[in-house]
Amino acid sequence: MISKLLVANRGEIARRIFRTCRDLGIATVAVYADADADAWHTDEADEAVRLPGATLAETYLDAAAVIDAAKRAGADAVHPGYGFLSENAGFARACAEAGLLFVGPPPDAIDAMGSKLTAKRMMADAGVPVLAGGDATGLSPDGLRELGDRVGYPLLVKASAGGGGRGMRIVAAAGELGEAVESATREAASAFGDGTVFLEKYVQRPRHVEIQVMADTHGTVVSLFERECSVQRRHQKVIEEAPSPVVDEKLRSEMGAAAVAAAKAVGYVGAGTVEFVLDANGGPEDGTFAFLEMNTRLQVEHPVTELVTGLDLVALQLHVATGAPLPAAALEPRLNGHAVEARLYAEDPAHGYLPRTGTLRTVRFADRPGVRVDSGVRDGSVVSHLYDPMLAKVIAWAPTREEALGTLAATLADARIHGVTTNRDMLVRVLRHEEFAGRGTDTGFLDRHDPAALGAPLIDEVGERLHAVAATLAQVSARRAGARVQPTLPSGWRNNPSQHQTAVWTVGDGREVTVRYLLARDGLDVEVDGIPVSPVTVLGQSPDRVVLEAGGVRRGYDVVLDGDRAYVDSAAGSAAFTAVPRFVDPSTQMAPGSLTAPMPGSVLRLPVPVGEAVTAGQALVVLEAMKMEHTVTSPVDGVLAEVPVTVGAQVATGDVLAVVEATQDEDGAEQP
Structure with missing residues (x-):
């Protein structure tokens, strides 16, 4: 029985594990680096222990420091979450040596699957289909060229340790191979401490379908069905769903059996994921699949499996970690409805998905039936360059796929997220895209579609102009409220009403938006970038709320003013504006x-x-x-x-x- 659990992680996954622990009556301990002293997961745990140091290597990746924190707090078990030390066999062994229960698979299983090269060999021996490939580490230019020719182009360079798209490169021709291997090796060594890379056949237009497995210490391994994770950018998953829209009962049974065989081959215990590449293009290879890798941990996308099976995967992890057999509900799982998850990142899709940093001014999601939000950030959270840029996972469940996609898209579109650039609008467009909404898509979807177009603001030109007007009126109201002289005068009043006032803003793509306005007795005379916006009636005006009637349509605009920034949200969409100073230093x-x-x-x-x-x-x-x-x-x-x-x-x-x-x-x- 676990009485106190330390979660060797941060952010969203730490909070997720704490939630189940509260339900089970298990006390919780958080660890935190200095950058996370005020983080949500640090506050939410029953106890928290500081990890001294400035870098990841000195904090969340320091196994000795984490184990010392567990001992000081009196924890009797450690859950690694995902990332960081979650697939580190040495950490699992060190926990056992310190008398701590490690909530994860045996170290030998982590070792076996931690090397993708070793895993591929073991899977082939177990009869699981694998892709052609070979170890590229340390090969001479001639040896590398020979291996590339044997695998065939296009091919992938992949890191043997770790995942998440790091240390991965697509190579179209032999002339690109050397630089791709060097670059992938550097990135893999930096991200995982292991620069081993290998080559693998690149399947064009594949689906990425994975099987969730759960195993106990008594030799029982079950498949908890598939998840499809084909919408990816930079080889990292963006949208996941369960079940897959292209997997029928026969294929589900075959892939599930292969995943169970893979887990049994390494003596697996706990929650794990066996990832496959699937051909579902309707050609002669349709329905064929091959092993990619096995993740010996809880996956980021585990909520969709929980929502369609009704099982709490963290609770099952804690259950089997103590030596208990899998409960009946896990032995006879059933699929119910459809669930879709979107990963909300602080990044700019229009500029190569560059991660963005800053302070989150506002984070709000509508409370809808069937919607779950797993997040590690809140109002005031700092998005740092030290960590992965994921802000939240937003998940929707519904009886049908169509309903789940609609609910998730609406929830994201209505979200209030201020302070950093995100991929929110891109996610909404993908969820509503006819290709994805049909029967899903393949892993090349985001490569085929212009990310600048997908990531462009959902709001149209007319909507942006009205949002700019609302931002300007809210700013005027704020100035009048803070005025030292006659603050009770109406917002925008001036003693020379014949002269228009001007506000200049910039928007996300760098454009300037100029608002010229005159608040007269008979209404508002306004134009944006020289285009008249009329007729417009101001029905309400304050620093945080503006109500306009434009073209006979009444709409409310919620405004957040933050220094020189104005964030405006309405039923028509969201827009962020930055005031342009009159004089430049x-x-x-x-x-x-x-x-x-x-x-x-x-x-x-x-x-x-x-x-x-x-x-x-x-x-x-x-x-x-x-x-x-x-x-x-x-x-x-x-x-x-x-x-x-x-x-x-x-x-x-x-x-x-x-x-x-x-x-x-x-x-x-x-x-x-």
């Missing part, structure tokens, strides 16, 4: 040709020395942020005139990384 101006950091991070490499000629698209600075590499390239042909940063330096968004002087043609004009 000259000291803030950058030299022409300056390249700035797109996000906070650390400088990993500077491949070009100052003074060297560069070409458009050439890599100048490689950053590491949120465990991923991000390359800053030269926009033009020219000369690298300045690099004001050094390798290892920490940079903030907007910091100048390099200055390129563009090449001039014979007439003295800059080359395009």
Whole structure:
């Protein structure tokens, strides 16, 4: 029996595990780095222990520090969550040596599946279908070329340890292989402490379908059905659902049997996921599947399985960890309805899914039947470059897939998320896309569709103009309320009513939006970017709420003013505006040709020395942020005139990384 559990993780998954512990009467202990001192999971646990240190290696990845925290708090068990130490066999062994129950599989099973190369060999021996591939680590250029030719192109370079798309590259031709292996090796070593990579056949337009398994210490292994996770960006899952819209009962039985065989082959115990690549394109290979990897932990997307089976997977993990057999409900699982999960990330789909950081001003989701929100952030939470940019998982259950998709899309569209750029609008568009809403899609969906279009604001041009008007009126109200002289005068009043007032804002894509307005006795005279917005009647006006009637339609606008920012939400959508100051400080101006950091991070490499000629698209600075590499390239042909940063330096968004002087043609004009 577990009496006190330490969760060796943070954020959303820590809170998820605490929830089940409360239901079971188990006391909880959180661990936290200094950056998480005020985090939600830190506050929510019964007790919390600080992990001293500034880096991941010194905090959440320090097994000795985590075990010491468990002993100091008097915990008798440790749950690793996912990521961090969750698939670290050494950590599992160290817990056992310290007298702590590890809520996860045996260390030998983690070892076996922790190496994707070892896992593929074991699966082949167990009769589970696998893809062609081979170890690429340490091969000479000739050996690497020979292996690539044997596997065939296109192929994947994959990290043997870890997952989440890190250390993974698609290679279309032999000439790209060497650099892809080098880059993947660096990223894998940084993210997982193991730079082993291998090559694997790349299946074009596959589906990613995985089987949730649960096993006890008595040799019983069951399949809890499939999840489809085919909507991915950068090989990371974005939308998951259960059941798969293309898996019938026969295929479900075959894939479930293969997953059970895989788990039994490694003596598995606890919750695990066997991932497969599935061909469902209607051709001669339709219905065939092959083993990808086995995740020896709870998956991010486990809520969809919980909602369609009615089982609490964390409760089952805790149950079997104590040596108890699987309960009857898990031995005879049944599918009920459909569940879909969307991962809400702090990222910008229109700019290569770059992660975004900042402080969340507002986080609100509508309370709808069948909707579950698993989140580690709240109002005031800081989104740091130190961790994965996922803010929340929003999950919807309904009797049918169509209803579940509709509920989830509406919940996301209505969400109030202020302070950082997110992929919310992209998620809504994917959920409503005819291809996905039909019978699902394959893993190349987000590659085929322009991310800038998918991630563009849901609000249309007319809606944006009205939102800009609402932002302006709310700002006017706030100024009048804070005025020292005659604050009771009507908002926007001035003693020369013949003159229009002007407010200039910028929006997410950098455009300026200019609002010219005149509050007269007979109503509001307003235009946005020179386009009249009329007739408009102001029915209500305050710093946080504006009600307008435009074109005979009345609509309320909720406004959050935060410094120079205005966030506006209505039934027509959401928009964020930044006020443009009337005067610009000259000291803030950058030299022409300056390249700035797109996000906070650390400088990993500077491949070009100052003074060297560069070409458009050439890599100048490689950053590491949120465990991923991000390359800053030269926009033009020219000369690298300045690099004001050094390798290892920490940079903030907007910091100048390099200055390129563009090449001039014979007439003295800059080359395009």
